[in-house]
Amino acid sequence: MPTPLTQFKRVVFGRPLASDRLEHERLNKKTALAVLSSDAISSVAYATEQTLLVLVILGAAALNYVIPISAVIVGLLALVALSYRQTIFAYPNGGGSYTVAHDNLGAMPGLIAAAALLTDYTLTVSVSVSSGIAAITSAYPATAPHTVAMCVGAVGLLMAVNLRGVRESGIAFSVPTYVFIAMMLLLIGVGLVRTLSGSAAIPAAASHPISAPIGFALTFLILRGFAEGCVAMTGTEAISNGVGAFKRPSSQNAAITLGWMATILGVFFLGTSVLARHYGVMPSATETVLSQLGRRVFGGGALYYVLQYATFAILVLAANTAFADFPRLASILARDGYMPRQFAARGDRLAFSNGIIALALFAAVLIVIFHGDTSALIPLYAIGVFVCFTLSQAGMVMHWVRSREPGWRWRVALNGLGAAATAVVSIVQVVTKFTTGAWIVVLIIPLIIIALRRIHRHYEHFSREVAYTGQAPLMFLHHTVVVPVNGITKPAAGALVYATTICEDVRAVYVEVDAETSAELRRRWDEWDIGVELVVIPSPYRSVLKPLTDYVNGMLSRDEADLVTVVVPEIVPRSWWGHLLHNKTALFIRTAFLFRPNVVVTAVPYLIGRAVRLRDLVSHDELLDEADERAMVS
DSSP: OOOOOHHHHHHHOOOOOOGGGGGEEEEEEEEHHHHHHHHHHHGGGGHHHHHHHHHGGGGGGHHHHHHHHHHHHHHHHHHHHHHHHHHHHHOOTTOOOOHHHHHHOOHHHHHHHHHHHHHHHHHHHHHHHHHEEOOOOOOOOGGGGHHHHHHHHHHHHHHHHHTTOOHHHHHHHHHHHHHHHHHHHHHHHHHHHHHHOOOOOOOOOOOOOSSSOOOOHHOOOOOOOOHHGGGGGGGHHHHTTGGGGBOHHHOOOOOHHHHHHHHHHHHHHHHHHHHHHHHTTOOSSSSSSHHHHHHHHHTTSHHHHHHHHHHHHHHHHHHHHHHHHHHHHHHHHTTTTTSSSGSSSSSTTSHHHHHHHHHHHHHHHHHHHHHTTTHHHHSSSSSSHHHHHHHHHHHHHHHHHOOOOOOOOHHHHHHHHHHHHHHHHHHHHHHHHGGHHHHHHHHHHHHHHHHHHHHHHHHHHHHHHHOOOOOOOOOOOEEEEEOSSSSSSSHHHHHHHHHHHHHOEEEEEEEOOOHHHHHHHHHHHHHOOOSSSEEEEEEETTSSHHHHHHHHHHHHHHTTTTTEEEEEEEEEOTTTGGGGOOOOOOHHHHHHHTTOOOOOEEEEEETTTTOOOOOHHHHHHHHHHHHHHHHHOO
8 A cells, every 4th residue: 555655755746757658748839839839938038137237327317228139139049049940950859058068068167068068947936936926026026025935935836736747747848938929919019019009108219317327338238238138038948858748750840849949939029029119118126127117018907916826827837947957968968977867867747846946946945045135136048058058059060060061061061150149148247247246147157167077087996996807706795793782682582583684694783881781681681592602792881883883893994794684673664654763773774884895794684564474583492403503404
């Protein structure tokens, strides 16, 4: 019968899936758009606002720059999308930045891309969730004091849904994504119609205030606004990373979905910026730009609240893109030996469970540190993305040059242009955002690379250490078994029975902390007379572990034994609370000898109230008879 924990796990996460179900977990184009594009599409909820936040120093004149900046970003988006379309067909099993850079540029560029992606996926969850909660606090200001708790709760919910598996999470996320798409189309459509019909209040063209920046300062400000607006492009490479998650033909379906995603994102981002310009909407400390646009276009009625709920839902669910790609990247790195191997294993539901849990923990920590403030997290965001864009497209240039496939020249030109453009954007982002938080990312990425390289060196060293290529003859060692006992008990008797089956040289060891107790034990042991020597070790400081380890180490150093097995009786209570009433001496003994060569530790469990006790735990006479039989054989 399943344990309560197992039953709870099945209710929350679903029943385990067999490995041959993996093909059925793949996504069709409509579901994949929700799973892999929600990050990119949802960024329109804050991309225009981030640009205006930088330009707000210009006053109303900031609205004059938002549309040109947005148009440039949309053009860059089209270029990157076309470049990644080439990657999808070149890498039908998934061509993320790490894979492309590692294969074509070498290990170090690959690790730079991996570190940047791991950082950005974590920030994706933090920023998306924080921004989604901001949509709720904009509609209901009274909930603002609970921002951090709501953010952490949303991350936990995302983790639980993703642990149920890719297909189920996609189905759960499809509805909010498509509701948001419908509401944005309605918002932009109605807003533009009202603007063109003259029913919308359009502010007069603003001129620069006298104190507004000019010259270099103005140029730097515009570049900074451009860098902040580029958060709209985060998540663009998610589809290229997840080609393997699509139903067959994977590459064709992924390319079509990428085209849908880029088109929707471009229309929404440019449309939001146009509406912000025409309605004269500026950032507010208490209400998002999208919320203000919703109030202007829809009024305060039901459509406004549907928009806010849809924005909240897609922003929270946009983090699902990271929950889909972070574990997948971690599994690839683990298979290459750059991350712990546990990240390469799929869980019961065929999801990379360890990666999902790790991402949720990292994101929750960031949210708590930055108090769920989107404006504080955004400056850290998107820098890693453009580093990855650059490395991926530079890797594709090398791929086409080496493969010389038909049409390779124009493919080189396309990917080369994309690499150059995103490299410039990367530099602009680092320079303009460095003092406002980008320095943290610039510091973290090298630290992650160092950690990945150390893990890789560990696995290389481990492989050399465990490799066995010779054919050395078997060595006959002097084997001694030590059984720690605390008296004549059934658990001790069971451990002694087991010990006598694996070795003839068996010693029962009792650590003396009370002379009177040990004297009584010696008397009873002599009466038991089972043919096993009792060794009493004095312990004036009442420690159990140190005298025992010193005894075993002494045997090995004096060459009394070549190999020592420590057989530990371990009591296993019937109830969970029973574990709290017993010390964990057996666990401490196993830990004490963990790093000692030529020592093997074996636990013999004694299951209280439910054990089949080694022939009803063998009488004293039977133990003595077995000892005599072995003596006669020897």
